[in-house]
Amino acid sequence: MNRYQGVIFDLDGVLCFTDQYHxxxxxxxxxxxxxxxxxxxNNRLRGVSRMDxxxxxxxxxxRKFTTEEKEAIATEKNDIYRQLLHNMSSADLSDEVRNTLLxxxxxxxxxxxxxxxxxxxxILERLGLEDFFDAISDGTNITRSKPDPQVFTMAAExxxxxxxxxxxxxxxxxxxxxxxxxxxxxxxxxxxxxFATYAMKTFAELKGxxxx
Ligand code: B16
Ligand code: MG
Numbered sequence: 001m002n003r004y005q006g007v008i009f010d011l012d013g014v015l016c017f018t019d020q021y022h023x024x025x026x027x028x029x030x031x032x033x034x035x036x037x038x039x040x041x042n043n044r045l046r047g048v049s050r051m052d053x054x055x056x057x058x059x060x061x062x063r064k065f066t067t068e069e070k071e072a073i074a075t076e077k078n079d080i081y082r083q084l085l086h087n088m089s090s091a092d093l094s095d096e097v098r099n100t101l102l103x104x105x106x107x108x109x110x111x112x113x114x115x116x117x118x119x120x121x122x123i124l125e126r127l128g129l130e131d132f133f134d135a136i137s138d139g140t141n142i143t144r145s146k147p148d149p150q151v152f153t154m155a156a157e158x159x160x161x162x163x164x165x166x167x168x169x170x171x172x173x174x175x176x177x178x179x180x181x182x183x184x185x186x187x188x189x190x191x192x193x194x195f196a197t198y199a200m201k202t203f204a205e206l207k208g209x210x211x212x
Contacts, residue, residue, distance in 0.1 A: 002109060002211055002212065003167075003209065003210055003212070004109065004165060004167040005109065005161050005166070006110035006134075006161045007104055007109055007110075007112070007166065007167050007168075007169060008112045008113070008114040008152055008155045008156065008169070008184070009111070009112070009114065009169045010047065010113075010115055010168070010169060010171060010172070010175050011113055011115035011120055011123060011124075012047075012117060012123075012171075013046060013047070013171030013172060014169050014170065014171050014189060014203075015093070015097055016088070016092055016097075016127055018085070018123065019042065019046070021081055021084040021085060021087070022042065022045060022053075022081060023039060023042045025077045025078075025080040025081035025084060026042065026045070026053070026077055028077075029073055029077045029080070030057055033061065035057060035058070035060050035061045036060045037057060037060070041056065041057065041060075044056055046171065046191075047146050047170070047172030047173075047174040047175045048116065048146070048174060049116050049145035049146075050074050050077070050078065050118065050139070051070070051074060054073060054074050054077075058070075078118075078119075085119065085122060085123060085126055086126075088123070088127065089127075089128075090126075090127055090128035092126070092127060093128065093129065097203055099204075100203055100204050100206055100207060101132070103207050104206065104207070104211070107210070107211045109210060109211075110134045110135075110159040111133050111134055112134055112135040112136065112137065112155040112156075112158060113133050113155065114137050114151045114152045114154075114155040114168065115137075115138045115139065116138070116142075116145050116146055116151065117139050118138065118139035119139075120136060120138035124136070135155060135158030135159045136155075136158075137152070137158055138151070139151075141154060146175050146177070147174045147175075147178045147181060149178045149179065149182025149183075149184070152178060152179055152184055156184075163182050163184045164183060164184075164185075166184055166185075167184070167186065167206075167210060168184045168187070169186070169187045169189070169206065170187070170188055170189070170192045170196065171190045171191070171192050172191065172192055173191060173192055173195055176188055176195040177195070179196075185197040185198070186198070187200050187205075187206060187209055188200060189203065
């Protein structure tokens with residue numbers, strides 16, 4: 001009997017790496033507005049929704065922006081970001097991630113996505129994973145973003161499992177907090193490792209955590 005019946009994967013920072021594209025797109029709009037932005041600030045945007053990311057960027061501005069202005073800035077950033085995502089292809093899915101996903105699937109586990117991103121389906125298409133997962137819960141079906149557990153709770157519902165039957169895989173502290181708040185165990189990569197139920201150094205370690 002496997003330790004978990006399902007695995008819910010965060011997308012950015014876990015299955016693929018879009019950080020550099022988020023950075024380039026936010027940098028372009030911040031430069032245009034004359035707002036200071038660097039990679040340290042970009043690190044704070046990991047796992048955070050688009051509008052919450054914009055609020056973090058605007059902390060460096062003395063100006064007040066209207067809701068309409070904020071929406072226009074976020075749309076401009078997203079247009080640049082989606083253009084940059086065209087650089088991604090199935091070559092950006094590592095063999096380690098591909099083989100681990102297949103091993104979990106072959107062990108009979110349900111596999112779902114739990115991502116804050118509204119571009120999830122597009123990114124999965126770029127990676128050649130559009131038909132791979134049993135369910136996708138993302139920025140398009142939630143009203144509250146991480147650290148609220150909604151994205152994971154809905155993913156578990158979509159695959160018909162209870163939170164305690166699922167493992168959440170995350171790279172961001174906000175994501176691990178969301179998992180904890182929803183009653184999920186978590187496996188953390190990078191900065192998330194310190195806060196998660198299981199600290200992972202490599203994605204392939206998931207096999208040992210989940211199977212058997
Ligand atoms: P979008 P994840 C998150 O994805 C990213 O980590 C975060 O940097 C981004 O702001 C957020 O998605 C929203 O993305 O603008 O595409 O809707 O880590 O939850 O998979
Ligand atoms: Mg992430």
